[in-house]
Amino acid sequence: MTRGSHRLFVAVDPPPEVAAELTSWARAHRGPAGRLRPVKPDNVHLTLAFLGELSEQDVDAVARALHGGLHEWTLAGGRGPIELHLGAPTWLPPRRPRALAVDVLDPSGELRALQHRLAQAFAAEIGWEDEHPRYRPHVTAARLTVGKDYEPPPLEPTPARAFTVDAVTLYRSYLHPDGVRYEALEDVPLT
Numbered sequence: 001m002t003r004g005s006h007r008l009f010v011a012v013d014p015p016p017e018v019a020a021e022l023t024s025w026a027r028a029h030r031g032p033a034g035r036l037r038p039v040k041p042d043n044v045h046l047t048l049a050f051l052g053e054l055s056e057q058d059v060d061a062v063a064r065a066l067h068g069g070l071h072e073w074t075l076a077g078g079r080g081p082i083e084l085h086l087g088a089p090t091w092l093p094p095r096r097p098r099a100l101a102v103d104v105l106d107p108s109g110e111l112r113a114l115q116h117r118l119a120q121a122f123a124a125e126i127g128w129e130d131e132h133p134r135y136r137p138h139v140t141a142a143r144l145t146v147g148k149d150y151e152p153p154p155l156e157p158t159p160a161r162a163f164t165v166d167a168v169t170l171y172r173s174y175l176h177p178d179g180v181r182y183e184a185l186e187d188v189p190l191t
Contacts (some may be wrong), residue, residue, distance in 0.1 A: 005053045007173045007187075008062060010118060011045040012111075012165035014139065018086070019044035021159045026100055026141035031154065036100055037143040043182060046084075046104055046139050048115045048168065057139070061125050063186050066170055069121030070073055070188055071115050080190020081166035082110045089155040091139070098144050102158045104133055104137040114168070114190075166190050 013019070019041040026038040051062060070078075087103030106112055115135050122128035144152070170186040 005055055006059055007053050007175070008051040008059070009047055009171050009173065010049045010051070010062075010066060010103070011169055011171060012082075012114060013045050013169060014084075014163050014165065016041065018161055018163045020139045020158075021147040021161065022086075022102060022139060025156070025159055028181040029100060029142065030151070034140050035145055037145055038142045039140055040179070042143070043180065045140055045169075045171070045182075046111075046137055046165070048118055049128070051122065051126075051128055054126070058126055059185065060066070062122065065125035066118065066186065066188060068125070068166065069118035070168065070190070072121065074118040076113065076117065078110055078113055078190075079116070080110070083108065083162060084111060084189065085163075086145045086158045086161045089158050090142075091144075091152045091155075093139070093141075097152055099140045100142040100144065100152075100155070101138040101140050104139060106137055109164075118130070118168075119176075143189075 009191075017190055023038045023041045026036060030036045030038070045115045054062065085105040085107065087105045090101050090103055091097035092099045112135060115182055119130050167187045167189045168182050172183045174181045174183065
């Protein structure tokens, strides 16, 4: 990362008890060689947009786009908080996986609508291009620390949990030798 740049993303956070339960579930899949590194509960999140490295000046533009996208979502009938459900476990990417993830189900469609409005706002405000235009809501539960020839084991069912999210957060991530750290730059309620 270059000096003065920020690695930014926008996410919603599951409640702390759901994040802790996902971390415990992931820990049970570590295996004898400890090939999985569970995500710390404080780092469990559901990404809506990974914006990448942006300059200091872009942070304000991203915050404006975040507020504008939420406003547009509300005008289009969006309402929060949004109820979500943990879905099936999955290895991502499916070929040569690097992460153990859990799909998140969005019965009302509100999360997808919100993500779409935010993507449009970021595109208009900072020229952001979504690398994954087909949004797949999921949370990463663990990172895989093995080579290409690793064959992931079958997965136990995830905890059957429903939860609500009531805010969108703009995060800055810091890469450290001991793992990633996230700093919340702005929380915007979904009301």
